[in-house]
Amino acid sequence: xxxxVESGGGLVKPGGxxxxxxxxxxxxxxxxxxxxxxxxxxxxxxxxSSIISTRRSSSDYIYYADSVKGRFTISRDNAKNSLYxxxxxxxxxxxxxxxxxxDSAPYGDYHTFDSWGQGTLVTVSS
Amino acid sequence: xxxxxxxxxxxxxxxxERATLSCRASQGVSSYLAxxxxxxxxxxxxxxxxxxxxATGIPARFSGSGSGTDFTLTISSLEPEDFAVYYxxxxxxxxxxxxQGTRLEIK
Numbered sequence: 001x002x003x004x005v006e007s008g009g010g011l012v013k014p015g016g017x018x019x020x021x022x023x024x025x026x027x028x029x030x031x032x033x034x035x036x037x038x039x040x041x042x043x044x045x046x047x048x049s050s051i052i053s054t055r056r057s058s059s060d061y062i063y064y065a066d067s068v069k070g071r072f073t074i075s076r077d078n079a080k081n082s083l084y085x086x087x088x089x090x091x092x093x094x095x096x097x098x099x100x101x102x103d104s105a106p107y108g109d110y111h112t113f114d115s116w117g118q119g120t121l122v123t124v125s126s
Numbered sequence: 127x128x129x130x131x132x133x134x135x136x137x138x139x140x141x142x143e144r145a146t147l148s149c150r151a152s153q154g155v156s157s158y159l160a161x162x163x164x165x166x167x168x169x170x171x172x173x174x175x176x177x178x179x180x181a182t183g184i185p186a187r188f189s190g191s192g193s194g195t196d197f198t199l200t201i202s203s204l205e206p207e208d209f210a211v212y213y214x215x216x217x218x219x220x221x222x223x224x225x226q227g228t229r230l231e232i233k
Contacts (some may be wrong), residue, residue: 112176
């Protein structure tokens with residue numbers, strides 16, 4: 001069974017940093033593209049970032065939403081079956097529950113999310 | 127950026143009734159549209175992918191249709207556990223976007 005568990009959320013002041021982690025189990029982590037999606041209070045879901053696994057290259061392709069580009073960095077450690085999101089220069093509008101989500105099939109950027117973690121809450125406030 | 131507009135914002139129905147949820151895209155996304163269900167405090171759950179394909183383990187009462195700019199999620203006969211927020215999401219144009227959600231509540 002696929003299992004994703006996020007951690008690292010908390011209260012941080014504007015301009016501060018946080019690093020989120022997502023521990024994965026139940027599947028071959030290295031072969032799947034992984035994503036971060038957030039849900040801000042009173043708003044809908046928002047895609048944040050993707051890290052794409054491909055057969056052709058040992059390097060991953062990385063994409064960001066414009067709202068976080070230059071401030072957030074997605075990465076993964078396949079040896080530890082873990083996904084990360086380094087968040088710098090945090091703003092009040094980054095306040096949200098952050099979910100890690102798995103792509104629906106290996107080796108590609110399908111951007112359909114078939115498994116999700118329970119989320120970790122990030123609150124940016126002075 | 128493709129804007130997905132979901133309607134209605136809130137839908138009030140009774141168990142056993144049929145629910146029809148709409149998602150309209152600001153530009154064509156082919157059939158690259160998914161539907162998710164989210165209950166309070168829970169993770170979203172994939173229901174439908176590529177407009178009309180049910181995800182693994184999703185009951186047959188859930189169905190999706192549409193292509194291009196107009197999509198529909200239909201729940202043929204509502205069960206008590208179906209009352210939740212539903213989101214559409216497109217992957218046909220970059221960046222990936224979600225709709226603002228439809229809240230399905232018990233009447």
